[in-house]
Amino acid sequence: MTSFAIVGHLARTDGDFSLNDLPGAGRMDVLCRCVNASLFLSHDLRRDADCYLVLLGGPKAPKTVLFRGGELRSLSPDERSAGALVKKALSIPCGSEFREAAPGVYVRNGGLERLFTEHAFAVLDEKGTDIRMVPAVPEAFLLSDHQNFSDAEEALVKDAPRYSVGPVCLHADHTITVISNEIDRRKNGWK
Numbered sequence: 001m002t003s004f005a006i007v008g009h010l011a012r013t014d015g016d017f018s019l020n021d022l023p024g025a026g027r028m029d030v031l032c033r034c035v036n037a038s039l040f041l042s043h044d045l046r047r048d049a050d051c052y053l054v055l056l057g058g059p060k061a062p063k064t065v066l067f068r069g070g071e072l073r074s075l076s077p078d079e080r081s082a083g084a085l086v087k088k089a090l091s092i093p094c095g096s097e098f099r100e101a102a103p104g105v106y107v108r109n110g111g112l113e114r115l116f117t118e119h120a121f122a123v124l125d126e127k128g129t130d131i132r133m134v135p136a137v138p139e140a141f142l143l144s145d146h147q148n149f150s151d152a153e154e155a156l157v158k159d160a161p162r163y164s165v166g167p168v169c170l171h172a173d174h175t176i177t178v179i180s181n182e183i184d185r186r187k188n189g190w191k
């Protein structure tokens, strides 16, 4: 089981945004691409992967939306499809526990602090240790969106291992693809 969590620093926490303008919803487009990178194979889904979106924009922040690859039924590989499911999740009332908004899509109040107590996250960071040198790939990865982690987030994750997929800074969704590829290679005995 692999989990990815992406911090959306400006991403809307209400469902009042247009699917025609996902960038205008606090760069929700970045997060939707991360959902797709975490979960899609060609003509299939990664049933053993989850993707958490930690949404920090707007008056209802923080909220966390969870996509469970093993349970999803209505996700298509385009940004609007993921955006529509996020919008649906943000449109229902929720409390401190995950509430299902659609098959495989859940929402709750709260953000990184709680999530960090639930998974042993490794932080993805281009200055971290080369992931290819790590004997066992971790099961949970934390990424930032188009912005740097805030000082408070950095303080929260200061003791977590930091791994890199290469020396240059990639988009978050591309980084997820490289990590998934590394896991695929190891699972299938590739060096």
Ligand SMILES: C[S@@+](CC[C@H](N)C(=O)[O-])C[C@H]1O[C@@H](n2cnc3c(N)ncnc32)[C@H](O)[C@@H]1O
Pocket: 123, 124, 125, 126, 127, 142, 143, 144, 145, 146, 147, 148, 149, 163, 164, 165, 166, 167, 168, 169, 170, 171, 172, 173, 175
């Ligand atoms: C677009 S980058 C963040 C932008 C950057 N912090 C800035 O504002 O200059 C998105 C995220 O992808 C991950 N990432 C990007 N390149 C990476 C690499 N080479 N190795 C590991 N993670 C990487 C990090 O988690 C990063 O926060």
